[in-house]
Amino acid sequence: MIPEATVARLPVYLRALTALADRGIRTCSSEELATAAGVNSAKLRKDLSYLGSYGTRGVGYDVDYLRYQIAREIGVTQDWPVVIVGIGNLGHALANYSGFRSRGFRVVALLDADRSRHQEVVAGVAVRPFDDLEAIVHEHAVAIGVIATPAAAAQDVADRMVACGITSILNFAPAVLAVPDGVDVRKVDLSIELQILAYHEQRKAQVGQAAASVDGVDGLDGLDGAAGVGSGQLDGATIGVDK
Amino acid sequence: MIPEATVARLPVYLRALTALADRGIRTCSSEELATAAGVNSAKLRKDLSYLGSYGTRGVGYDVDYLRYQIAREIGVTQDWPVVIVGIGNLGHALANYSGFRSRGFRVVALLDADRSRHQEVVAGVAVRPFDDLEAIVHEHAVAIGVIATPAAAAQDVADRMVACGITSILNFAPAVLAVPDGVDVRKVDLSIELQILAYHEQRKAQVGQAAASVDGVDGLDGLDGAAGVGSGQLDGATIGVDK
């Protein structure tokens, strides 16, 4: 129903609206909200139009009302129990991340296959054996699992999760997961993001060099247009030198 | 030159090739590599064709050769010095992440504004005051900065980075950054990914409920088609119930 690209931006709008609300702003135009969210206003309006007509022409959007509508649409008005598997450095960081709790995600269990970690308590939650997964998933009706294990273990963990009835997986391990239809997987790969930046960085260097050697003009001609809103952050990197 | 969507997949292919090489495989077809990378073979071939003709018809690709070509194109054959700002839980995890080093990213400095952290040594690198940023950037010719601070500090950090000459930023803070043209920003937002999963999870529940209440048929009809390769992982979540 709602395009995938729009779904991916709704949480950004939600965050921007929360920031506006925190500053005491009660009403905003699509232009203001778009700026706060880092997109252009046409896209914002089209995105919001998929949810319904929650704005008022000539006026704008009621911040709190729109915030509630988006939250409801995404599903963050309800409570989502989450299990995190793999309590290494990243697992620790995730368990402690306050942004989960504040958006309706409750970490009900931390699991790790390593026995030496089972005495640990992270962010107020005890680390338990991985084999407890099924019991926990059934007890708390967990639908979302987070994988923060090494790559080698990721597929096994995913298989076990699916077997227990988990239908959404957030994967931080640098591995491609095979899952049945009906199971959603999203992956976050830290090193891939850096590699994408490196690619553009390399191109900038090449272009800058070529331009400098050919006609002495700096290849990065946009630097004076400072403070332009970071455009297109969601879709990908902004590319300084185009074409 | 190379489409952005392709650039985003090249690191995935690189990882898949490395995995194949580790298993002693010298040659692979586009079909095999595509499976390993979680994409379909047509897309893979098209992506690779942007780099040049590095395969042999009727045979396939030489794993090592293709790996080198992709690495060169991305720019990970060279060494990229990186600074990480914000050594909280996430900063710790990033500093310790081995996937950076193994792909040519070298963490040359960890910076934090909090004085109480300046005695710390994380992953063999001392935590230094944020004000040392400029000296470090110039000394090591740093082009890539990682922001792992709270959201409130992110824009200030970004501004300082840009002022020092950093032209690529990986932002983990849940904030929209405004940067000049010519500076690339990529963002990773952990809670946004979870919210996207929550949205689809909510829809699954609704559809399942509707189907169950209408005709008693389970809404998730694809679960028996187990072990289908996780399709379209890069582009977004796979959606179990379509239309």
Add this chain to the structure above:
DNA sequence: AGGAGCTTGTGAACGCGAGAACAAAATCTC
């Protein structure tokens, strides 16, 4: 009340990316 001035919501055009299908080229078989 009526017009001026905004701002939303949407129809239409456009461009990019995905996937299918096929031609080109290499190897293998006999």
Add this chain to the structure above:
DNA sequence: GAGATTTTGTTCTCGCGTTCACAAGCTCCT
């Protein structure tokens, strides 16, 4: 060496997402 087989590289088509442009609708002012 010729045909069969395999697999790449590329062309073409389709669909989605972005952006533009404008009509519809609300408020404010006179």
